[in-house]
Amino acid sequence: MDETPPVPLPPAVPVHLILSPLAVALAVAALGPAPHLTALAVGAAGWLAAMVLRAPVALAGRAAGLAPERLGLVLLLASGPVEEACRLAALWLWGGDLRTALWLGLGWALGEALALFVGGLVSGRVLRSPGDQGDKARAHLAAQGKAAAAHPAWGGLERLSVTGLHVGLSLWIAWNPWLAVPAALAHTAVNAAAATVMKRTGRMALTEAAVAVPSAAVLAVGLVLALALS
Template sequence: MSTAEKDPFAGVSERTLKYVPLYILVPVMYGAVFSAAGHAIEWTIFGLGALGWLAALFLRGPLAALVRGWPQERAKLIVGGSSGVLEEGVRLALLSLLAASFPQALSLGQGWAAIEVLFVIVNAIIIISLIKRTDEKAMQAKQILQAQGNLQASPLWGILERIWASAFHIGAALIIARTPWSAALLIPLHSSFNLVAVRLARTAALPLVSLFAAAVGLLTLMMGLLVW
């Protein structure tokens, strides 16, 4: 019996710590590519994008509290499905307030994507701390993590997921800045993207999940660039 079979969390902490710095390279990579193309980051707008993502996250809190007593799967569906309404709604509000130009929309999208990468890194650090604990709450959290599967998967899949998700956020910002009415289309697209990706992560191989995320993310980014 292998170590992973004896302990599903074997090696998880070490692998996560090893690859965490690579997550930081995702927003750096996008910033470098767009800067090389002549569109340097506007840091104030970048920060506004990060604040927008945080606002959408906090807005999800009251909804999560409202459905807390509901059946778990239904509650997850409602909260997960709200991502499109909340994120694209906040994104539309910010871009409309700015009457954003192409460089501004690009910077806002990058800030939005970057703070989400930071959130993933923080979550990874929290998971590492949970793995080392044996109290009741930590054990419950580890049971949830184990039920999700993919504990022994390479963290590189998570980094790829951040690349594709970042492409989606940047593309969505560009599309909405150019055609604000398109937010009505991006809301269901965003929610469906998240819900389908979560479902695939439970039932399909990681390469298929990554391929799906890449297709949606890169197509959204491509459309965002083309509308300008």
């Protein structure tokens, strides 16, 4: 009788997913502009709104009979435009000064990390459950190969890179709303690079580099633009 080979299970409590953006937010609170809790909450809500707005794209793709791989590509291409449109709207409604943009970007990163944390809690519980549901979940995890066996530290590094990306893009749009267009392209490019590198190489180090390097560049440009907002 064939058995699903054992794979390392992710942490039952994936705290590593929220430590990076939380640490950055605490560092900014201590060393940078005073905390802007409204902007923080608006950022988290903006990320959630972008997730909700992607749902019609997924539904339309399924209704059109797109294969899962093609649907995934459509959702990836839509991710940047939808998210940056929401970020533009949030900054337009709540102000585009340096402090607001900075804390809105941090809230965006924290909102995404919190959603991943909750999802990790749920999936971790399912993976550890007995019976058919747990067996199917573990088999699906095994099918993911190296990505499934990745050390949690890689997830923490990714969250750190993504935090820089969200802060940088918020600063871009705060400096000039028209930069929402290149921001959308940059955001989609980072997502596409990570997905492509992981699919072709299966190596977490290269995949995280594909996120970290452009995210750092986006943040660096954002910080230069922030000088004009300060």
